[in-house]
Amino acid sequence: MSKTTHISELATPVAVIDEDVMDANIKVVQRYFDEIGRPFRPHIKTHKIPSLARKQVAAGAVGITCQKVSEAEIFADAGFHDIFITFNMLGTDRLARLKALNNRVDLQVVADNDVVVDGLADVFTADEPLMVLVECDTGAGRNGVQSPEDAVKLAERIASKPGLVFVGLMTYPKPNTEDAVEAFFSQTVSMLKSKGIHCPVLSHGGSPSLLDSHLVKSATEHRAGTYIFNDRSMVRAGLCDYDDCAMHVIATVVSRPTETRAVLDSGSKALTSDLLGFPDHGYIVEYPDASITSLSEEHAVVDLSKCSEKPKVGERIRIIPNHTCVVTNLFDRLVFHKGGVVSGIEPVAARGCVT
Amino acid sequence: MSKTTHISELATPVAVIDEDVMDANIKVVQRYFDEIGRPFRPHIKTHKIPSLARKQVAAGAVGITCQKVSEAEIFADAGFHDIFITFNMLGTDRLARLKALNNRVDLQVVADNDVVVDGLADVFTADEPLMVLVECDTGAGRNGVQSPEDAVKLAERIASKPGLVFVGLMTYPKPNTEDAVEAFFSQTVSMLKSKGIHCPVLSHGGSPSLLDSHLVKSATEHRAGTYIFNDRSMVRAGLCDYDDCAMHVIATVVSRPTETRAVLDSGSKALTSDLLGFPDHGYIVEYPDASITSLSEEHAVVDLSKCSEKPKVGERIRIIPNHTCVVTNLFDRLVFHKGGVVSGIEPVAARGCVT
Numbered sequence: 001m002s003k004t005t006h007i008s009e010l011a012t013p014v015a016v017i018d019e020d021v022m023d024a025n026i027k028v029v030q031r032y033f034d035e036i037g038r039p040f041r042p043h044i045k046t047h048k049i050p051s052l053a054r055k056q057v058a059a060g061a062v063g064i065t066c067q068k069v070s071e072a073e074i075f076a077d078a079g080f081h082d083i084f085i086t087f088n089m090l091g092t093d094r095l096a097r098l099k100a101l102n103n104r105v106d107l108q109v110v111a112d113n114d115v116v117v118d119g120l121a122d123v124f125t126a127d128e129p130l131m132v133l134v135e136c137d138t139g140a141g142r143n144g145v146q147s148p149e150d151a152v153k154l155a156e157r158i159a160s161k162p163g164l165v166f167v168g169l170m171t172y173p174k175p176n177t178e179d180a181v182e183a184f185f186s187q188t189v190s191m192l193k194s195k196g197i198h199c200p201v202l203s204h205g206g207s208p209s210l211l212d213s214h215l216v217k218s219a220t221e222h223r224a225g226t227y228i229f230n231d232r233s234m235v236r237a238g239l240c241d242y243d244d245c246a247m248h249v250i251a252t253v254v255s256r257p258t259e260t261r262a263v264l265d266s267g268s269k270a271l272t273s274d275l276l277g278f279p280d281h282g283y284i285v286e287y288p289d290a291s292i293t294s295l296s297e298e299h300a301v302v303d304l305s306k307c308s309e310k311p312k313v314g315e316r317i318r319i320i321p322n323h324t325c326v327v328t329n330l331f332d333r334l335v336f337h338k339g340g341v342v343s344g345i346e347p348v349a350a351r352g353c354v355t
Numbered sequence: 356m357s358k359t360t361h362i363s364e365l366a367t368p369v370a371v372i373d374e375d376v377m378d379a380n381i382k383v384v385q386r387y388f389d390e391i392g393r394p395f396r397p398h399i400k401t402h403k404i405p406s407l408a409r410k411q412v413a414a415g416a417v418g419i420t421c422q423k424v425s426e427a428e429i430f431a432d433a434g435f436h437d438i439f440i441t442f443n444m445l446g447t448d449r450l451a452r453l454k455a456l457n458n459r460v461d462l463q464v465v466a467d468n469d470v471v472v473d474g475l476a477d478v479f480t481a482d483e484p485l486m487v488l489v490e491c492d493t494g495a496g497r498n499g500v501q502s503p504e505d506a507v508k509l510a511e512r513i514a515s516k517p518g519l520v521f522v523g524l525m526t527y528p529k530p531n532t533e534d535a536v537e538a539f540f541s542q543t544v545s546m547l548k549s550k551g552i553h554c555p556v557l558s559h560g561g562s563p564s565l566l567d568s569h570l571v572k573s574a575t576e577h578r579a580g581t582y583i584f585n586d587r588s589m590v591r592a593g594l595c596d597y598d599d600c601a602m603h604v605i606a607t608v609v610s611r612p613t614e615t616r617a618v619l620d621s622g623s624k625a626l627t628s629d630l631l632g633f634p635d636h637g638y639i640v641e642y643p644d645a646s647i648t649s650l651s652e653e654h655a656v657v658d659l660s661k662c663s664e665k666p667k668v669g670e671r672i673r674i675i676p677n678h679t680c681v682v683t684n685l686f687d688r689l690v691f692h693k694g695g696v697v698s699g700i701e702p703v704a705a706r707g708c709v710t
Contacts, residue, residue, distance in 0.1 A: 115668040313470040
């Protein structure tokens with residue numbers, strides 16, 4: 001007789017991943033990129049686990065995206081050799097680690113200002129040069145040069161440094177702004193061309209408008225992370241249904257202080273406080289009319305006033321988080337299952353990598 | 356020549372603790388409780404580090420407060436023998452661990468409903484009984500029985516179980532509601548007395564109105580965590596100044612995309628998204644007029660429009676977080692310093708303990 005563990009036996013709160021749903025998500029998105037003939041470079045921030053990135057590469061991904069050197073080091077150790085770190089690199093310690101990493105994998109980074117470019121140029125040399133892309137702010141209002149003119153200036157500066165190789169442009173776009181991205185990319189490329197600067201890579205990204213990537217015709221690759229697990233924000237974006245969400249946080253109803261209030265043992269230490277534009281903290285599968293109105297570290301307070309059926313103390317419920325990536329970062333391990341039967345457990349190898 | 360490390364050399368983002376400020380915080384709060392003659396039981400959730408709890412106990416604390424069994428296990432392993440877990444306990448695994456813990460330390464837990472009491476009663480026996488308090492909702496709207504009458508009923512149920520000992524009442528109050536707490540406690544005690552039920556412990560708690568604990572005259576102890584580091588919420592509550600905040604998240608300005616925008620490398624993976632009622636994500640010591648308007652996982656976007664002086668790319672700044680406890684939970688280690696010189700580093704032993 002073979003013994004199995006069911007996810008209903010695990011101590012709560014616990015983050016579980018439905019392997020079949022995850023595998024289907026990997027397949028569906030890779031198929032889309034195969035169909036439009038665009039290389040896909042998944043962002044590991046959603047899972048932070050090398051074996052899952054291996055599945056993504058096995059399905060056809062050309063490499064991976066990381067946000068920090070410390071993440072990239074872990075994935076390099078795990079055998080990945082094509083890594084794009086989409087973050088400005090500054091600081092003595094970080095640059096030394098970046099240089100060591102560039103000696104052993106195919107590494108690309110971004111820059112959006114002179115200080116970052118000059119810092120990189122001080123450390124890298126022509127014998128082991130670093131590939132650098134210019135990050136462009138195409139409307140998201142985060143990092144990035146503000147205009148094609150500024151992109152060209154920075155590209156020229158990169159190209160002038162012996163230890164750096166200018167390879168292209170990168171953007172993390174505002175959702176549903178494909179025209180703006182296309183305009184920024186194509187104008188910059190055209191200006192660069194007139195100056196004789198080659199710009200082979202145009203890296204587009206983001207999850208919320210993932211399946212509209214083809215609308216940015218000039219892009220040469222796409223980066224996205226969330227799709228592997230999906231979450232409530234991806235359902236809202238129309239990219240998937242709740243059934244396509246591979247991650248659930250299983251929680252226990254620990255209290256029913258009033259007729260309309262339940263309290264769960266999944267607080268901000270399990271769900272994070274990331275609202276991501278939602279008015280409440282996650283979608284409860286069994287009680288879709290319930291609303292997680294507030295979180296403290298270990299408590300989730302649930303308003304049941306719109307529920308006809310109400311949960312009892314001791315009952316276990318499943319939450320689809322607003323934002324899956326930040327939940328992964330809170331757990332030391334993710335538990336995998338097939339149809340509820342535990343199929344594996346993986347340490348979140350790059351959890352907490354902030355540097 | 357002795358070599359030292361300055362916090363300005365550490366890779367960012369990093370959470371640092373000013374030891375002198377922390378030690379002063381421990382002293383000031385313990386002195387208050389000594390003066391009002393009230394036992395103090397610090398909550399370890401703020402630091403999650405046994406050596407810091409040891410300082411709190413050395414200063415005069417009577418024991419510690421934890422929120423989860425997994426936290427209590429770590430502190431029991433570290434030698435603490437008087438532990439109060441202020442959370443409803445449910446689930447086979449958790450109850451088995453609780454029983455093992457009760458065999459080796461003086462343990463108290465809470466309950467606010469019959470299911471929890473009956474679950475405890477099924478596991479504990481008269482030879483090693485468990486001490487149980489009734490959690491009372493005195494206005495905070497989280498866990499807790501809703502009235503003194505319900506508190507009495509639950510106390511009677513606890514007292515009727517051979518493996519449980521009813522020892523008192525506990526509340527996590529809404530700030531500045533001392534009168535409501537006092538009324539709830541005293542009415543319940545009086546009703547219990549008329550039934551011949553002894554109620555030795557009245558455990559009051561919370562940080563925001565910490566120094567008003569004496570207003571709850573009947574309370575026999577106070578629980579609070581945040582005071583050891585302090586944070587922006589404690590400054591807002593009037594309990595301390597920014598100079599009394601021991602924790603800073605040091606971040607680097609990685610981008611200045613526009614005249615009024617800076618981007619820091621301390622995103623929600625360093626600061627969390629806990630607004631705690633604030634409109635923005637932390638207080639920047641060097642630029643008090645700046646506002647951290649949004650966070651993604653690795654980026655903090657800062658609005659500089661009200662700043663006369665503006666930071667440059669590469670500059671390091673210090674952030675006092677809205678909520679210090681949740682920041683601790685994100686970092687594997689906290690770095691301690693005296694006047695900027697690193698004096699120690701401690702693993703956050705109970706980080707990520709959600710079960």
